[in-house]
Amino acid sequence: MQDAVVIGSGFGGLAAAVRLGARGFRVTVLERGDQPGGRARVFREQGFIFDAGPTVITAPFLFEELWELCGKRLADDVDMRPVFPFYRIRFHDGQTFDYSGDPAKMREEVERLAPGDVEGYERFVRTSESIFRVGFEKLAHVSFASWLDMVRVVPDMVRLQSFRTVWSLVASHVKNDRLRQVLSFHPLLVGGNPFSTTSIYTLIAFLERRWGVHFPIGGTGALVGGLVGLIEGQGNTVRCGAEVAQILTEGRRATGVELASGEVVAADVVVSNADSAWTYKHLLAPEVRKRWTDKKIEKARYSMSLFVWYFGTDRTYPDIAHHTILLGPRYKELLEDIFEKKVLADDFSLYLHRPSATDPALAPPGCDSFYVLSPVPNLEGDIDWREQAEPYRERIERFLGETLLPGLKGHVVASHTIDPLHFQDELRSFRGAAFGLEPRLTQSAYFRPHNKSEELDNLFLVGAGTHPGAGVPGVLSSARVLDELVPDAR
Secondary structure: OOEEEEEOOOHHHHHHHHHHHHOOOEEEEEEOOOOOOHHHOEEEEOOEEEEOOOOOEOOOHHHHHHHHHOOOOHHHHOOEEEOOOOEEEEOOOOOEEEEOOOHHHHHHHHHHHOHHHHHHHHHHHHHHHHHHHHHOOOOOOOOOOOHHHHHHHHHHHHHOOOOOEHHHHHHOOOOOHHHHHHHHOHHHHHOOOOOOOEHHHHHHHHHHHHHOOEEEOOOHHHHHHHHHHHHHHOOOEEEEOOOEEEEEEEOOEEEEEEEOOOOEEEOOEEEEOOOHHHHHHHHOOHHHOOOOOHHHHHHOOEOOEEEEEEEEEOOOOOOOOOEEEEOOOOOHHHHHHHHHHOOOOOOOOEEEEOHHHOOHHHOOOOOEEEEEEEEEOOOOOOOOHHHHHHHHHHHHHHHHHHOOOOOHHHHEEEEEEEOHHHHHHOOOOHHHOOOOEOOOHHHOHHHOOOOEOOOOEOEEEOOOOOOOOOOHHHHHHHHHHHHHHOOOOO
8 A cells, every 4th residue: 555645734635635545545644733724723712613714615516525535425524504695795984795696686786886887797797607617617627737738728718818817807897996896806815916816716706606605514623624534534644743844855756754853754645735835945955946946936926914813702793794895995005005015004904704603603602703804915024913913903903893893892702813924933834925826827727836746756736825726626626636646556
């Protein structure tokens, strides 16, 4: 039996482990943290349960496939609930827009917000579907190991105007500025700026309409626990507190890993679910890297980072939706501050997650569980988060207390924050980027770090920093790509 070692236990690593286990490999997953999940780990505080990272589950069939590979049904282990609306979008003056996958309700919302753009919106949906049919159904599970893979898709990309940005494509269909914001925010969910992200990512709009937005009872951590159960049910292992210090090589071949403790874990196949830039810069010796040199890694463009405040309240806020997006007074200008100028602006846009709206058990009785996320510059910006984190949290708390959550400050009974330093120091994400490489056209598909490493045989990459990119469907698809790259175990 051949051995496979997986570095990191995020969704990409856990999915890769299940797929390799189903194909006969003896798999060991190595996680440096004290629990599995990576960005999807769980924080527990004073009876509140907080999902650290992913909270929007789309394309649930990608999870269902993993259970089926083990002869099981996802529904037997995880209770997935549809969320409606997908997102409640709130503009800075209090106007709202309920974004969902219901065609009739969406048409009503568009007519209420921008009556002159109804037909343009319908055209956008058709365009999103066309891009989805190519970008997700045809390309998300192609390895792009060869430049010929890229050449073959160029005609489709030109036809679908992939050279345009998300904002540009949306703006070609609708004129109302607020509707343009509603239809263009999705790249932020995967680390991209709508004004520079390739329009391929408008496929997310149709992906959500196709399969809906879901939330697992017990939180996203329930999916992590379910995947660990699948791996262990295959007779394989997930080890926590096991930090990989380096990938071992022999010639141009990966042969295993060495842990920070000095322990060596030999393997026929090495899969890294660690950040791709971190993998190449810190886990592989410079002399074995021909393409992903330090210079190339440092020259690449990386996603924004995140400031996230997890908090529990001793009262409930029943009028707050499960997912709320609070758009600030500036849109393009704020994104320029975050992605280009890399400064901490005085204003912000926020994503507010209230999981207890769907699963009250995530908070003690009579309480609510929240997290609020603010996109912020990555660590290329000159921001001292050791000094700025608490004042920034207080600004967000004050804003929420004056808008959606009256009297918030007096009702917070549990509190925890993470910032770009957490992404760098705890999650080993280069420059504290929350989503790895920024999803620009020149950093997509063939131009991202390949799923089959260009540097070594027997080394493979999964997760947000490789193809097809960030987001739960993206990282699960990166593991699916391994099926065509890794031969069955002998």
